[in-house]
Amino acid sequence: MIFAYRPSETGLERVPGGGDPSDELRAALWVDLLSPQPAQVAAVEALGISVPTLADMQEIEVSNRLYRDGNTEVLTIVLPGLDKHKEPTFGPVAFLITPERLFTVRYHTPRPFETFAAHAGQSSAGYSGRRRVFLGLIEEIVARIADLLEGVGEALDQQSHVAFRDPEPRGDELADTLRALGRQSEQVAKYRHALLTVERALSSFGLGLESDKEKGLREVLKAQVKDCQALAVHGDFLSSRIAQLTDVTLGLINLEQSVASRILSVVAVLFLPPTLVASVYGMNFPFIPGLDHPYGYLIATVLMIGSALGTYLLSKWKKWL
Known part of the structure; x- marks a missing residue:
């Protein structure tokens, strides 16, 4: 699918479809490709843009994730989202910044790509150019990761209630808590990985701003890098909380098993x-x-x-x- 957006008075609006796809793409400032089909890839490549495949985006080599292709700057990051079955997943998203417009290529559905068009007018970077749209998208992505980390913190508060406040947590409750802590630990690790890829992309993007004449972009870029670093620290804090709660839960399980073993031993002695x-x-x-x-x-x-x-x-x- 192709979603083409152009600036409006309040933000970004969808370019009306139904006509020539090439004209629709040329009229757009931001072109979002979601699991593009061969015909859609051909329409984009007709503009001189090389669309990376999912295999290209999944390469772990830095040279395959952050590079320049002629006048196009290609930045690939990893983001949380939903797959085609509406299940949570993590996948790569490529940003192709050309001299005229911004292209994004993705094969899953991160929420910021569905909400940014409506929030573009509220972005601190603005939306009047393809670089500003890129920074606005990154701002929306960082805000989404912050919300997800906050959700993990709220879940940990519930788990700590079971571990510290319940007078006698049952074995099944402790087992559920241990599984939930494992899932949350995995989520935090993936969110930190996403923040790392965003920060690397921003650093690479900043190199292209040396001669950029648009005012304020470097300040916005620095603020977003600091946000990524602050959220990474918050992720470390959540990881330490998860480790503490895991130790406490394992200790309670061991105590429960010790009590059961002691009772059985005394009964045998009787x-x-x-x-x-x-x-x-x-x-x-x-x-x-x-x-x-x-x-x-x-x-x-x-x-x-x-x-x-x-x-x-x-x-x-x-x-x-």
């Missing part, structure tokens, strides 16, 4: 003296004292019950139960 009495009088010797006593059964039963009761009282006195 039956040792009765078992000893029963074993003595269950031996197959012809002569055992008391076998012919008329109250032998009752005496043995009293011995077994009394020994078990004595062991129980000793365990309670020692606070083993």
Whole structure:
């Protein structure tokens, strides 16, 4: 799919479709390609733009993510979003900054690409040029990652309630907490990775501003780099919270298992003296004292019950139960 946007009085608006695709692209300031089909790729490449494939964007080499192709600056970052099945995922997004317009290529759906057109008028970078649109998009992306990190913080508050405030959390609650902490740790790691790729892209983008005559862009760029660094620090803080809660949860699980093991051990000890009495009088010797006593059964039963009761009282006195 191709979404073409042009400046309006309040922000960015969609370029009306239905006509010649080439005219639609030429009238746009920002062209967003979502999982482009071969015909759509051909329409863009007719303007002299080389559209990277998903395999190209997934390359881990820096030279394949941040480079110049003639007059086009190509910056690739990794962002959270939704796949075609509406499931959370992380994937690459390429920004192609040409002398005339901005192209973006993506194969999943990060939320900022759906909301930026309506918020472009509120961007600190503005939207009057392709560089300003790029910085405005980055601003929307950084704000979205900040919201996601805040969501992780709220989830950690709920997990800490289970770990620190519940009087006796159950084993299934602790297991659910441990799984949730693992998911949140993975999310924070991916958000920090996204921030790292954004910061690298901004640094590469800043090199092209040395001779740029548009005022204020370098200040906006510096502010966004500082935002990325601040959010990375916040991500480290969340990671430390996750590590602490994981240790606490594992400690509570170990305590619960220790209590269960202690109870089972004491219960087993309770039956040792009765078992000893029963074993003595269950031996197959012809002569055992008391076998012919008329109250032998009752005496043995009293011995077994009394020994078990004595062991129980000793365990309670020692606070083993």
